[in-house]
Each structure stands twice: as structure tokens, then as C-alpha cells.
Amino acid sequence: MDALIAAAARALATGDILGALKRVALRGDAPALALRGIAMAQLGDFPRAKALLKSAARAFGPREAVARARCIVAEAEIALVSRDLGWPEASLAAAGATLAARGDRVNATHALHLEARRLLLLGQLDEAEHKLGTLPSAPLPPALGAAHELIRAGIAMRRLQAKAARASLARAGLAARESGIAALAAEVESASAMLDAPAARLVAGGTERLLGIEDVETVLASDALVVDATRNVVRRDETIVPLATRPVLFALARTLAEASPGDVARDVLLARAFGARHADESHRARLRVEIGRLRAMLRPLAGISATESGFVLKPRRTREVLVLAPPVDERHAAVLALLADGEAWSSSALAIALGTSPRTVQRALEELAAAGKAQAFGNGRARRWITPPVPGFPTILLLPGPLPGS
The missing domain is CATH 1.10.10.10 (Winged helix-like DNA-binding domain superfamily/Winged helix DNA-binding domain)
Incomplete structure (x- = not known):
């Protein structure tokens, strides 16, 4: 790995996105494409980020299985952040297994975290907790430790276990401060504020x-x-x-x-x-x-x-x-009550459950989405609706370990 790639990777690891882009913006080799993709994801340009990571995965040679696996993990995280839950779980699991077999413990753990977060988004709390239980007991790096505790806090909050949630958030805060990543510390504060809000x-x-x-x-x-x-x-x-x-x-x-x-x-x-x-x-x-x-x-x-x-x-x-x-009377409370079970609903299923027309439900979902109270993923008949995740997803954590090409 040349000096510019190494410097860009270090900049991304500390949250210096623009510093990373300055070093690789004009390069088209596989490691540079991967780093640019991660940087664009952290800036919120998910379509561009996915395209760059796909290009990087294709550009890595057959002997660079670890680098390709890291690109797949990063692409899976981008899909999760953008609520595109249709990405293939098997690909992420296979990438995580490759990373674990090749000794990249940090990114293998991160892949498992992504699987657990997806389960949390869908309200499958027992499965998410089981996924966390498969992780090795060895200490995690600070950024990854904060992510781990955020997932545990999210599970506890969904189960209305306030004491457990506060303990997880306290540990997440300590790990976030130790990591030195300001955006991660802000994510923990946001989750803590959610816990203190009227329920x-x-x-x-x-x-x-x-x-x-x-x-x-x-x-x-x-x-x-x-x-x-x-x-x-x-x-x-x-x-x-x-x-x-x-x-x-x-x-x-x-x-x-x-x-x-x-x-x-x-x-x-x-x-x-x-x-x-x-x-x-x-x-x-x-x-x-x-x-x-x-x-x-x-x-x-x-x-x-x-x-x-x-x-x-x-x-x-x-x-x-x-x-x-609910803390505040909501015009579309019936729709929100169904979405609150954590499952992904189609508008037609909501219409049947509520005994109303699909168009009425669609208008309600559009108003809720505009207010930030509902989110959709998929297109056409595959389009599904969920409530926002608890807690939010820390996009700064894209590949907290060695980066593609390193």
C-alpha cells in the first residue's frame, strides 16, 4: 500500500473525510476507489458510494479476497444506512466469514454488527441478541465497542428495559470518547436523548x-x-x-x-x-x-x-x-401503531389491517414520511414501510478496521 492510500485510510479512520478525498480524488486504482466510496458514503451520497465500491470490488484481483470482502461489507452498510433492506444477507455473511478466516477480526466483527442492526431494524430482537452473542469475547477497538453497545441499547429500548439501555449507552459513550470520533460521540448523545424523551x-x-x-x-x-x-x-x-x-x-x-x-x-x-x-x-x-x-x-x-x-x-x-x-396525538396513529411492531409493512397490508382503501393508507404514509415518522425501502410491489430505527445508525462506522487495499 502506497503512502497516499495509507494516509487516506488513516484520515477516514479518524473522521477526516475531506482529508481522505484530497489524497485519492484523482486516482482510479482499486484501493482509491474503495476509499472514495467510503468517504462519499460518510458524506451521505449513497448512490455514488455504492457505484464506487462496486467498481473497487471488480478492480481487486483474484488474490485480493480480503479487499473485495471489505468492499462488500461497506456496500452492505451503505444499503442498511439508506434503508435498502433488500441486499443479500448471504453475501454479507460470506464476506464476514472470509474476513474472519483471513485474520481481519475487526471488519469480521463489523459485518456481524451489520447483521444484528438489520435484525434490530426489523424488530427481530431475539435474533439480533443471538447474533451479538456469537461474537468473540475479546476486547473490541473503541469505535467498534461503541457500535456494539449502541446495538445492545437499541434492543433494550425496544424491550422497554431502561436500566439495561442506560448501562449500554454509558459504555458506548466511554468508548466513543476514547475513539476520538466526534460523530460517534454525537450518535451516542442522540440515543441517550431518545431514551430521556417522553415515551x-x-x-x-x-x-x-x-x-x-x-x-x-x-x-x-x-x-x-x-x-x-x-x-x-x-x-x-x-x-x-x-x-x-x-x-x-x-x-x-x-x-x-x-x-x-x-x-x-x-x-x-x-x-x-x-x-x-x-x-x-x-x-x-x-x-x-x-x-x-x-x-x-x-x-x-x-x-x-x-x-x-x-x-x-x-x-x-x-x-x-x-x-x-402515544406522547402526542397523531392524525395517523393507527398506521403508526401497526408500524411500531418493528416489522416491514406493505401499504396494501396496512390497508387490509385498517379496513380502509390502499390510497388512503398511501397518503398517510407519504405524510408520515415527510414528517420523518416513517421510512420506505424497495420499489413497486416490493416497497415496504418501517418506523425510524432505535437508536440511529452511526454512518461514521463504515469499516472501522483496516480499509480496502490496506
């Missing part, structure tokens, strides 16, 4: 108050019957009744829970569940049907009794009924 609103007894993640964890661990409008489930302890695909039933359950221990008039239930301003006999018949369905689904947790004016929710083995709602 939900508690509605009980006609009052509301904001809750942090620790408070939400306490509520879910209590003996109360909880109607969770952030995930569209009804739960008590370990018993959970999912209603994400039954929006009418969930609207009825939430309305009854917010009024507990009192009852709710039939006209109010019709307005909340069906949007009926002027109820007729067909609406009332449908309400009776849906109440019957909800009563059957909630039987392990609560009963629903008719009163003179409407219906009342009667929890079993507890007197307390709580509602967890």
Missing part, C-alpha cells in the same frame, strides 16, 4: 401525564389492566391480547378503558369506533356484534357488561385500568 402518555381517572421509558416499564410490570395504544394491545402481566389488526375492537377497548370505572354511552362508542355522527339501527346492531367480539377476546382479562346507557369494562383480579397512549 407515552398515561390516561387514568380522567387525567393525563407524560411518562418516560422507566415509568412505562413500571406500568407494564404492575397488576393493572393496561390498554396500550402505542402497540394496540390489551395486557396484564404476561397475558397479552393483540388488537393491532382489529382497529374497531381496539377503539372500543380504549374508549371503555378511558372511562373506567364508569360506563360509555352507545353514541360515544359509535362515534369513536365507526365515526358515526348520526347512528341508526344498523350502526347499533354492528356495535352489538363488535362488543361481542371484543368481549370474547378480552375474556381472560376483563368482562364487558351492558348498562342502561351503554357498556362498562370490568377488569378481572384488579381494579385499576390504565391507558398508555
